[in-house]
Amino acid sequence: MLKEFTSLFLKHTSPSRRHLTPELVLRLVTPTCPLWSAPVEDSPFTDPFWGFYWPGGQATARYILDNPATVVDRRVLDVGCGCGAGAIAASAVRAARAVANDIDPYAVIASKINAELNEVKIETDTNNFIGSSCKDFDVILIGDMFYDEDFGNLLFTWLTTLAKQDKMILIGDPGRHGLTESRRSRMTLLANYELPKESREENHGYTETSVWKLNKT
Numbered sequence: 001m002l003k004e005f006t007s008l009f010l011k012h013t014s015p016s017r018r019h020l021t022p023e024l025v026l027r028l029v030t031p032t033c034p035l036w037s038a039p040v041e042d043s044p045f046t047d048p049f050w051g052f053y054w055p056g057g058q059a060t061a062r063y064i065l066d067n068p069a070t071v072v073d074r075r076v077l078d079v080g081c082g083c084g085a086g087a088i089a090a091s092a093v094r095a096a097r098a099v100a101n102d103i104d105p106y107a108v109i110a111s112k113i114n115a116e117l118n119e120v121k122i123e124t125d126t127n128n129f130i131g132s133s134c135k136d137f138d139v140i141l142i143g144d145m146f147y148d149e150d151f152g153n154l155l156f157t158w159l160t161t162l163a164k165q166d167k168m169i170l171i172g173d174p175g176r177h178g179l180t181e182s183r184r185s186r187m188t189l190l191a192n193y194e195l196p197k198e199s200r201e202e203n204h205g206y207t208e209t210s211v212w213k214l215n216k217t
């Protein structure tokens with residue numbers, strides 16, 4: 001699986017710095033890739049979320065690169081890592097551990113390749129951490145995972161429990177419906193970024209993206 005996926009991944013993605021963290025080069029499905037405009041039935045992949053750098057993930061990675069103290073010497077878990085940018089950013093600014101986690105095994109392979117491109121070391125994990133105590137981690141990154149209402153409910157309940165246990169929960173989000181007003185009232189806005197042109201075109205309707213910290217109470 002690894003060899004076959006790696007070769008397809010390299011064929012269908014190209015290195016990109018056209019995002020909020022240009023200091024990181026990430027292999028993504030960009031407008032220059034034939035896959036970008038190919039009919040779904042011609043794609044060798046099902047739901048290649050790892051081929052895109054979602055606005056929420058861009059925000060958390062940007063925040064970490066600008067505020068290294070958030071993760072320095074701390075153990076960081078990037079849940080739903082996709083292309084791996086959150087874990088890569090954490091490793092780049094010297095987190096004690098940076099783990100890229102996704103239930104899609106292709107996402108962690110993509111993350112590993114992207115980490116190598118940036119000459120940083122990350123660990124990968126395909127377990128579903130939702131509901132777990134995350135006892136081996138201090139900081140949890142959630143990049144753009146509030147796209148679905150039911151999943152958002154599950155996620156927020158879990159994250160609230162972790163925040164009460166003193167974990168730092170950083171949520172990157174461009175305004176998805178799952179991050180409701182009542183949820184936002186339980187978080188502190190840390191940063192707001194204007195999305196670059198390419199990301200605005202890719203994510204119709206979103207022009208900005210934000211990083212929130214979930215409050216302990």
Ligand SMILES: C[S@@+](CC[C@H](N)C(=O)[O-])C[C@H]1O[C@@H](n2cnc3c(N)ncnc32)[C@H](O)[C@@H]1O
Nearest residue numbers: 049053054056057080081082102103104143144
């Ligand atoms: C919208 S993408 C965001 C990717 C990345 N965080 C970013 O912002 O670029 C959501 C990701 O969450 C992953 N995912 C969904 N459920 C998950 C779970 N229970 N645990 C870990 N990852 C999950 C998906 O496979 C997908 O890669």
